[in-house]
Amino acid sequence: xxxxxxxxxxxxxxxxxxxxxxxxxxxxxxxxxxxxxxxxxxxxxxxxxxxxxxxxxxxxxxxxxxxxxxxxxxxxxxxxxxxxxxxxxxxxxxxxxxxxxxxxxxxxxxxxxxxxxxxxxxxxxxxxxxxxxxxxxxxxxxxxxxxxxxxxxxxxxxxxxx
Amino acid sequence: xxxxxxxxxxxxxxxxxxxxxxxxxxxxxxxxxxxxxxxxxxxxxxxxxxxxxxxxxxxxxxxxxxxxxxxxxxxxxxxxxxxxxxxxxxxxxxxxxxxxxxxxxxxxxxxxxxxxxxxxxxxxxxxxxxxxxxxxxxxxxxxxxxxxxxxxx
Numbered sequence: 432x433x434x435x436x437x438x439x440x441x442x443x444x445x446x447x448x449x450x451x452x453x454x455x456x457x458x459x460x461x462x463x464x465x466x467x468x469x470x471x472x473x474x475x476x477x478x479x480x481x482x483x484x485x486x487x488x489x490x491x492x493x494x495x496x497x498x499x500x501x502x503x504x505x506x507x508x509x510x511x512x513x514x515x516x517x518x519x520x521x522x523x524x525x526x527x528x529x530x531x532x533x534x535x536x537x538x539x540x541x542x543x544x545x546x547x548x549x550x551x552x553x554x555x556x557x558x559x560x561x562x563x564x565x566x567x568x569x570x571x572x573x574x575x576x577x578x579x580x581x582x583x584x585x586x587x588x589x590x591x592x593x
Numbered sequence: 594x595x596x597x598x599x600x601x602x603x604x605x606x607x608x609x610x611x612x613x614x615x616x617x618x619x620x621x622x623x624x625x626x627x628x629x630x631x632x633x634x635x636x637x638x639x640x641x642x643x644x645x646x647x648x649x650x651x652x653x654x655x656x657x658x659x660x661x662x663x664x665x666x667x668x669x670x671x672x673x674x675x676x677x678x679x680x681x682x683x684x685x686x687x688x689x690x691x692x693x694x695x696x697x698x699x700x701x702x703x704x705x706x707x708x709x710x711x712x713x714x715x716x717x718x719x720x721x722x723x724x725x726x727x728x729x730x731x732x733x734x735x736x737x738x739x740x741x742x743x744x745x746x
Contacts, residue, residue, distance in 0.1 A: 473648025
């Protein structure tokens with residue numbers, strides 16, 4: 432009853448903002464401190480079971496894998512790209528063009544992903560060049576920004592021990 | 594002016610309006626809360642991933658991922674421990690046993706995520722893949738950092 436009486440008198444109840452602002456700033460500082468700009472990462476999925484000993488005759492429809500050879504300099508940098516017997520210099524664009532000619536885009540009439548590519552890299556070659564080769568083999572970015580898939584079956588040759 | 598003078602003279606306190614500041618602060622908190630990323634389990638500052646134009650983040654999470662981080666020195670980080678390529682079969686066998694003893698999971702269904710440093714040797718990556726294959730793993734995901742433009746060679 433006493434409370435009602437004071438309300439009738441028109442006294443204002445002031446909210447204490449200070450604790451709330453304290454907590455809010457604490458939260459803000461926490462999130463600012465833990466904030467980290469993370470660039471997106473993506474995967475190249477490779478299905479590579481261990482080579483089982485072939486039983487019987489190999490499938491005649493199955494194309495032999497296309498060999499992509501990556502040679503390295505003494506320091507691990509790329510010295511040459513070869514596809515089969517053809518030398519492509521050090522240009523992954525050329526490799527991409529060659530793969531496009533052989534495999535064709537996924538939207539085309541060619542059977543996509545049927546061709547198997549085997550990457551045979553020198554032991555000391557830096558992994559970034561292998562990733563460049565996988566990128567050139569896997570596909571390319573079309574004019575509209577969409578990814579056009581080329582070969583999906585990628586495997587690695589046994590390591591060339593120095 | 595007249596009102597303020599009157600207030601001051603009568604001893605009333607001039608309080609600033611806190612509402613815009615609180616609004617902005619909450620907006621900032623909401624912004625940072627949405628962008629905060631605690632999933633740093635599979636990331637390591639020692640690894641500088643290679644760049645690729647086609648490395649798009651996966652639409653769905655990979656099935657039973659096991660992350661192997663390859664440093665530029667040629668060592669492998671798995672579950673907070675560092676191994677050499679020769680030592681790698683031991684923890685892989687352990688992972689395989691865990692998968693085999695878990696109902697509904699299999700070694701063939703699991704994915705080995707390889708986060709290799711851009712300067713790691715290709716041969717080491719191949720040896721790691723070979724060691725995983727020897728333990729029955731078939732699915733591999735080579736991780737790269739997404740870039741907008743193709744890297745010049």
